[in-house]
Amino acid sequence: MTALGDLILSPGTLLMLLIGLILLYLGIKKEFEPLLLVPIAFGILLANFPGGNMGVIPSGENDAILHMTLLEIAKEYGIMNLIYYSTIKTGLLPPIIFMGVGALTDFGPMLRNLRLALFGAAAQIGIFSVLFGALAFGFNLKEAASLGIIGGADGPTAIFTTIKLAPHLLGPIAIAAYSYMALVPVIIPLVVKFTITEKELKINMKKMDKMYPSKVPIKNLKAVKIIFPILLGIIVAILVPSSVPLVGMLLFGNLIKEIGTSTERLHAAASGSIMNTATIFLGLSVGATMTATSFLNSNTLLIILGGFIAFAISITGGVLAVKVYNLFAEKKINPLIGATGLSAVPMASRVANEIGLKYDSGNHLLQYAMASNIAGVIGSAVAAGVLISFVG
Amino acid sequence: MTALGDLILSPGTLLMLLIGLILLYLGIKKEFEPLLLVPIAFGILLANFPGGNMGVIPSGENDAILHMTLLEIAKEYGIMNLIYYSTIKTGLLPPIIFMGVGALTDFGPMLRNLRLALFGAAAQIGIFSVLFGALAFGFNLKEAASLGIIGGADGPTAIFTTIKLAPHLLGPIAIAAYSYMALVPVIIPLVVKFTITEKELKINMKKMDKMYPSKVPIKNLKAVKIIFPILLGIIVAILVPSSVPLVGMLLFGNLIKEIGTSTERLHAAASGSIMNTATIFLGLSVGATMTATSFLNSNTLLIILGGFIAFAISITGGVLAVKVYNLFAEKKINPLIGATGLSAVPMASRVANEIGLKYDSGNHLLQYAMASNIAGVIGSAVAAGVLISFVG
Amino acid sequence: MTALGDLILSPGTLLMLLIGLILLYLGIKKEFEPLLLVPIAFGILLANFPGGNMGVIPSGENDAILHMTLLEIAKEYGIMNLIYYSTIKTGLLPPIIFMGVGALTDFGPMLRNLRLALFGAAAQIGIFSVLFGALAFGFNLKEAASLGIIGGADGPTAIFTTIKLAPHLLGPIAIAAYSYMALVPVIIPLVVKFTITEKELKINMKKMDKMYPSKVPIKNLKAVKIIFPILLGIIVAILVPSSVPLVGMLLFGNLIKEIGTSTERLHAAASGSIMNTATIFLGLSVGATMTATSFLNSNTLLIILGGFIAFAISITGGVLAVKVYNLFAEKKINPLIGATGLSAVPMASRVANEIGLKYDSGNHLLQYAMASNIAGVIGSAVAAGVLISFVG
């Protein structure tokens, strides 16, 4: 019965349990990215019950745990550390989840509007802008880079980068990344309100397409979709080799999807049982890193704040890039297409589509928004590669 | 061709192969828990063919194998030891199977008849009663506790406890646990015959409910079902921290089931591919621990005997608890509801239901029996936690 | 941007990328065993991008990597080496894939024509014949045996044998095995043209069956199918213990298939999520062993050549065995049944069936061809066991 005594004597642990319960509430009732937030929140609960032996032990660069066998880890620290140190700390699960993301991604909308992919680049600006503030607040470069990557609005990318650069911040960064992705229906309208005029919001992309039709139709979409991930892999591998584990697996997942029937078994596994299993163990063990001692400090608050700023700057960056483009082009683009460049697929696109419809009920932006939205996934994975190779 | 010579010269190995074949017969033809017994039996066959290198090497506390890397284990002892030492000996698979059990469990019947949960406590008495006999026959405390946990009538709990306390007895204890769970349709009627009168067997729970209606209906079952596993997790974690790996994963599995659509992918994985995969490897490698040298000794016979006694005492305990309750309460309970408290979900409930119908064709006990039945799963996991923390 | 420079300066790497692209083309467009060739080819691409850190590091017998923990491997060499050294180098995945193969195999056709199983023995001759040539070209015995096993026309068997005997040749041997299996529709007709007369090709098996009916019908096919894998396991285990990991898992997979409903969950996992997951990681990491330094040498060319010869000799062996049989028996057998004995299930059977139909549109050979075809899987697994125990 000492567990109860322990709890009463440690308000920090009680606070962690409360945070776990609040995240469960957000995941279940508010449907904030429930696939990740529910396991993370439950992992927090498991990790913070005194005596449960389910909290992840932090490890520095030279800690003994890195040289222990699986059996030694399991015996000494329990199964949660076994899972964490064999699947997360090794960097295994994020690329595997990315394979599943690829197996669920359709590059079709981007291929039909390739030009819009550039706004998926512009909307990564939040990642790098936030570096300065983070450094000013005392984070070191690796920590600042991990904080910045929240602005990429992509969960697996944020987790992969943080594992490589600042694993002790994994919990708060994962929470911030997934929470703000879930809050995209709030954040995008907020930024849009301050940056886009009503006239711009009414720019109708379909009408623009009719006025200035594209010259090159896609005659064989299936072939293009099969070759595209291979081509993209080669481009990324040559330019940013350090993002190969992440982007390579994403594109492999996409390739086995697009090939169709003959690799359907692999596609089903990648997007189904493999991805779901990886999600459960990633969520639980990322949650289990958040013990009172590792989570309750000013860094966490700064990460929550910095993550929000990174999101906001990324969205603004995408919007401004469209505005600059519109200064020079005749065929105008709705700035909402820039706002979706940060990624947070497909929620951001849906939000942009709804905003567009509010101002013009015939202005269906979804397909266009998806183009920059998917490009934003590649954009942040490339940004992660740059950060890892320069800072790591 | 020396393998044949080896076989003829070692009657113990021949006997083990025979035991494997008999268990296969029981699993396939008699449908004794085939999901576990078939892999276990096949694992016995694989382990006992001379030269196959598929038998699990026993390890004491300080053995070198615990400090070997996966590659060293695989190279030295083959793939079955690789599987055993990375997934069973680490204690990983039982909690993972428990996650699947949770994802397949419906707490609804228990929530509708919460009072009956108490008989799921009474029916754990066999676990602790058998300790005395086991000690008298020369088992040490850890071994006795592992033997006793068979009386919890729950496979993963028995395996988890034995891994922690007496891994050298894993094979016979797993066999006994699953065999007696399969024999519940024989054991329960036997105990019932000696402990319950015909008049008691005719107690009709539905009529009792009409005569003494419950005051509190459940208006929002979905919400209750979602909050209940979280609440239960907190209770168990505070009172018996050492059962958190087991109960925590059970409740996580149940939570992602009850949340519904938004975590359906996770639920499908937990109750489907993850659980089935874990079952295959758990079964095969538990079976592979049963080589002639480790299985053919008097301990095994004592475990088989002790396990039966533990089951019988547990059932009797549940029945007597109901009888005592009925002495004081006006709203009588059918003692069959006590008999199902040991767990062996859902077989025990079905058996109780059938016995009830035999004496009164309008007496459908299933929903009531499930209440104590499911409570018995929690009960034995808690008992396991007590044993592990005091004896381990 | 140095990656581009690295590429231009290393024509070997460029060649490997080209080979990867060609294999992708063969897998996707020509549908050469796409389930394996697509992951292997993508693994080649991933491994050969400079700086991607996704190539498998070769290891000799005493290399340090064998004694490193998973975390050390992941940190030092990245996730692809983590996957390779924990699942391939340990020999884990081929038996697991064989479990899936068993779960997808129907021994029915073989049981209905047991006699034909003998031609699945004759058609393994290529495995052993090629040894001499390989030795003459300077391969050592272990390498020669790994080359020879390509003639078994069975992917997992070839990979398992090569992991045990000559892991440094894993890439080219896997490629050769799967490519020639995919080329069976070309190789079998070629060999048939030179070895079987038109008169023999017209031997109609169904008519033969009517003229010389079998005396023993199978009255209870389900029972036979359940007992058969157990019986076969015992035979193989006694005669060739070293093939137990491979054949044992194959037969376990088959057993849980044939039992039916009561082990359907296990069968679904073995033939579905487990097998598909294993295929993805096996394919990717076998592909990743093929870096320029390890692949581009004369050995690879000799393996490609030797593999073809092994296939051709195996097919010829099967055909000649039938011809010899026909010399003595009244009930003639179509020599195409011998050609399918090498395995490459079920493609070889389909090819034989088509050739048969070309010469006599009423001569449906499929069921007969499947008998020797499936026997060929057992045959090559047994041959692998012999090689591993004598040479390993």
Added chain:
Amino acid sequence: MEGVFGTALMLLLVGMITVFFVLFMVVILGKLLIRLVNAFHKEAPTHKKDSLATINQALPPNKLAAIVTTVEVVTQGKGNIKSIDKID
């Protein structure tokens, strides 16, 4: 040897008391939970009906019913129709 029997007795007592106490708390807090949830209960969540209604607009009701039933039967209740789109 006497010592272990004493420990066994202690385990029997501590174990059964703990098991009873945990399940007693389950009963008490479970009843409390039901009352609390009842107290907060206002409107039933009608997600399912919403989505059915949406589907309804696109398909005649009898076809809809047939498809829904088929899916429920085929998937043993696990299936979940999220949307039905015409494929042309």
Added chain:
Amino acid sequence: MEGVFGTALMLLLVGMITVFFVLFMVVILGKLLIRLVNAFHKEAPTHKKDSLATINQALPPNKLAAIVTTVEVVTQGKGNIKSIDKID
């Protein structure tokens, strides 16, 4: 060098003899198995028909057939109807 060719010859002989012997045993013991099972064979197991019969009582036969066929088609024969319950 001669030594390895000798080993190769030995492997050829041992290997082919083993492969033939194993598959020969498969043929012999397989035939024996079929005879043995035939000898013990009395009644065919009729589980499937039983369950169909049970279902039959609750549903008109044409609907039943339609559902069964659909499930078999959809699941490529892997599906298994255990029970059909009305959902109201």
Added chain:
Amino acid sequence: MEGVFGTALMLLLVGMITVFFVLFMVVILGKLLIRLVNAFHKEAPTHKKDSLATINQALPPNKLAAIVTTVEVVTQGKGNIKSIDKID
């Protein structure tokens, strides 16, 4: 401390230039790819229709359509009818 801000500025420049350059290459090479594939495009692959035609011979078209639609609905488009055999 000044040093890290310099590094941050460098990262901002290098990072954004790289991201833009990669996605710029995606646009350029993507367009090139579409043109190339268009140039090689002759006949559309008609696998699906082939198999439908094969099925067609065995089943009346309305039943076929019903089954195909059901499968597509039930499997959310993931399902793939390879063959429909009568089971007697």
